[in-house]
Amino acid sequence: MGATLQCSHCGAEVPVEHRFCGACGSPMKSAEPSAAKTEFFGGPATAGKPARLILIRGEGMDGVSYHLNANEHIAGRKAGAILFPEDHYLSPRHANFFYENGQLMVKDEGSLNGVFVRIQDRAPLGHGDVFLAGEELLQVHWTELASGGVSPDHTHFFGSPLPISSRRITQIFEGGRPGLTHLVRGGTVSIGREGCDLDFPYDRFISGSHCRVEFGPDGATLVDEGSRNGTYVRIQGPRPLAHGDYLFVGKQLLRVEMTAAGGAR
Numbered sequence: 001m002g003a004t005l006q007c008s009h010c011g012a013e014v015p016v017e018h019r020f021c022g023a024c025g026s027p028m029k030s031a032e033p034s035a036a037k038t039e040f041f042g043g044p045a046t047a048g049k050p051a052r053l054i055l056i057r058g059e060g061m062d063g064v065s066y067h068l069n070a071n072e073h074i075a076g077r078k079a080g081a082i083l084f085p086e087d088h089y090l091s092p093r094h095a096n097f098f099y100e101n102g103q104l105m106v107k108d109e110g111s112l113n114g115v116f117v118r119i120q121d122r123a124p125l126g127h128g129d130v131f132l133a134g135e136e137l138l139q140v141h142w143t144e145l146a147s148g149g150v151s152p153d154h155t156h157f158f159g160s161p162l163p164i165s166s167r168r169i170t171q172i173f174e175g176g177r178p179g180l181t182h183l184v185r186g187g188t189v190s191i192g193r194e195g196c197d198l199d200f201p202y203d204r205f206i207s208g209s210h211c212r213v214e215f216g217p218d219g220a221t222l223v224d225e226g227s228r229n230g231t232y233v234r235i236q237g238p239r240p241l242a243h244g245d246y247l248f249v250g251k252q253l254l255r256v257e258m259t260a261a262g263g264a265r
Contacts, residue, residue, distance in 0.1 A: 050259035051104045051241075053082070053097070055252060062255075072098035074109070075249055089113050090250035100238070104256065106247065107238045115239075116232035118246040123233050125213065125220040130172065132232040132248065133191050134206025137172040138198075140213060140220055167215050169198065189213045192225070205229050 007013075007021040055063040066073070066082055074080025078092035091111035098105055108115045116132050125131070130139045143166060149157040169189055171179035182189060182198050190196040192210040193203060200206050207227040214221045224231040232248055241247070243258040 051097075052257050052259070054255040054257055056246075056255060068097055068099075068104065072096055076109070076111075077250075084250060084252055087250040087252060090252070095249050097241075104241045104258075105238045106235065106241055108235060111249075113250060114234040116234050116248040117239060117241075118230040118232050119222060119224055122221050122223045125222050125233070126236070127219075129236070130234040131211075131222055132234075133210045133227070134193075134200060134203040134229065136191075136200050136203060136206065138191070139170045139172055140168075141170065142167045142215070142220070167220075169213060184213075184215060187215050189215075190225075 010021060012021055051068045053066040053068065055066070057063040070081075073082055074093055074096050075082035075084075075090075076092050076094040077083070077085055077087060077090040080093060082097075084090055091109070091113070093109045094111040095115045096107045096109050098107070106115060106117070114130065125140050127142055128139065130137060132138075149159075151157065165184055167184035168181055169184065169191075170181045173179045180198075189198060190209060190212045191198045191200075191206075193199060193201055193206050193208045196209060207225070207229070209225045210227040211225050211231040212223050214223060222231060222233060230246060232246075241256045243256060245256040247254050247256070
């Protein structure tokens with residue numbers, strides 16, 4: 001076994017080249033200590049608002065710390081207090097972090113690319129929902145496929161026979177173009193780098209067996225398979241956040257932390 005580091009959150013032994021702990025998903029710090037830069041904004045600290053966002057840098061270490069001291073905090077490329085002007089995947093006004101009855105929430109501000117929150121273990125999926133596994137953006141569907149097709153002169157279009165199931169998972173390319181479409185014939189679709197129903201062998205951020213989608217009579221469920229870098233779902237409407245949650249806005253990976261004063265560790 002190669003060199004390892006101990007995860008500071010759960011104590012698991014993690015190979016030094018891994019960016020995240022495979023047991024709990026926490027980012028791994030390198031052996032060299034590095035002080036994180038902290039930026040405060042949103043006015044003076046307010047009692048009962050103990051949260052902050054930690055920017056995760058490319059090597060998995062903590063970067064800038066954004067203290068959420070006001071009632072709301074807009075993140076985006078141009079507008080608000082949390083700015084990432086070089087990230088062109090962010091809308092000018094992308095997301096809002098705010099408090100509701102003392103609970104930290106996040107809301108998509110009508111952005112083009114959405115806000116993605118890492119699932120803890122499993123999460124429900126609705127028709128049309130989008131999720132992120134490694135660098136793969138995937139969308140789930142289960143509406144009926146269009147049938148028939150006749151030209152104005154009453155000639156029938158020729159093509160492959162329609163599948164028995166209308167359930168499918170579609171890869172979304174940059175620009176919103178659809179890519180690979182997997183038609184679901186059973187109840188479960190596994191997704192990963194190798195040996196799965198949907199394989200992405202050239203995605204260095206996807207685990208060998210990363211996640212799966214389970215289809216049932218009432219919809220679908222996304223299940224993380226203990227992946228190294230996590231599985232993320234695009235939020236629909238305001239979403240509560242808890243200590244240790246990870247989320248993507250544009251290409252920025254953020255971690256939520258609650259201070260001890262808030263009692264939400």
